[in-house]
């Protein structure tokens with residue numbers, strides 16, 4: 241029960257890494273607010289957590305709309321009294337090169353960059369009131385490397401890496417630590433779909449030289465393996481860690 245008595249907001253907490261994180265934080269005693277646009281998946285994730293004795297509340301939220309974020313924070317605080325932890329996980333995958341349209345740029349910037357900032361803007365006052373806490377942003381190996389035809393997505397993930405350092409600087413006086421987890425290839429629905437388009441199932445993706453085979457551990461990862469790193473950074477065990485980027489990429493960027 242490493243998060244007993246804590247309240248966590250997980251954006252994009254309905255599916256994928258966010259879902260695994262909502263479940264993992266709840267397992268460790270946190271009351272979890274699942275802030276996601278996807279109502280069906282969000283409700284189901286919250287029900288699953290409650291069924292195993294955890295505390296979770298789904299609040300339909302679009303991180304690219306400030307009013308929606310404001311409302312989510314109000315509902316969260318009304319339900320659980322405070323917020324200690326924020327996981328900025330929601331993102332979309334607009335995978336384009338320089339042929340991206342203005343609309344495509346705005347779409348991905350609105351969610352991945354401006355959304356991350358706006359959710360932080362409205363949650364931080366609550367974390368301050370709670371006496372401090374932790375923010376975990378979802379970066380990526382894409383924050384640091386080039387990938388073919390990924391100009392749009394990688395620009396947003398590089399922004400998240402930079403925002404993590406800037407937020408760590410600005411929020412340290414409030415006793416709020418800000419870190420990023422940077423995953424490699426994680427077997428979530430989007431990755432499964434992209435692998436499927438390349439004719440790969442999970443076993444084949446593990447071995448394929450451009451997928452799991454590209455990292456030292458020679459496999460893709462389960463979302464729970466990322467949730468464990470997020471849990472560490474959100475917990476008091478990471479009390480002297482701020483402004484850091486933890487690579488959880490099977491060693492992809494080590495060589």
Ligand SMILES: NC(=O)c1ccc[n+]([C@@H]2O[C@H](COP(=O)([O-])OP(=O)(O)OC[C@H]3O[C@@H](n4cnc5c(N)ncnc54)[C@H](O)[C@@H]3O)[C@@H](O)[C@H]2O)c1
Nearest residue numbers: 252255256257276277302303330331378380423425426428
């Ligand atoms: N899957 C990977 O291999 C991988 C690798 C590196 C980094 N990441 C990062 O991890 C995070 C989660 O990725 P994932 O693969 O689990 O994605 P996913 O698509 O499986 O899940 C994303 C969740 O965010 C929600 N969401 C999307 N737009 C939203 C919005 N405007 N407001 C609120 N919620 C919204 C979706 O409904 C969904 O539940 C992202 O930040 C992604 O960039 C993923």
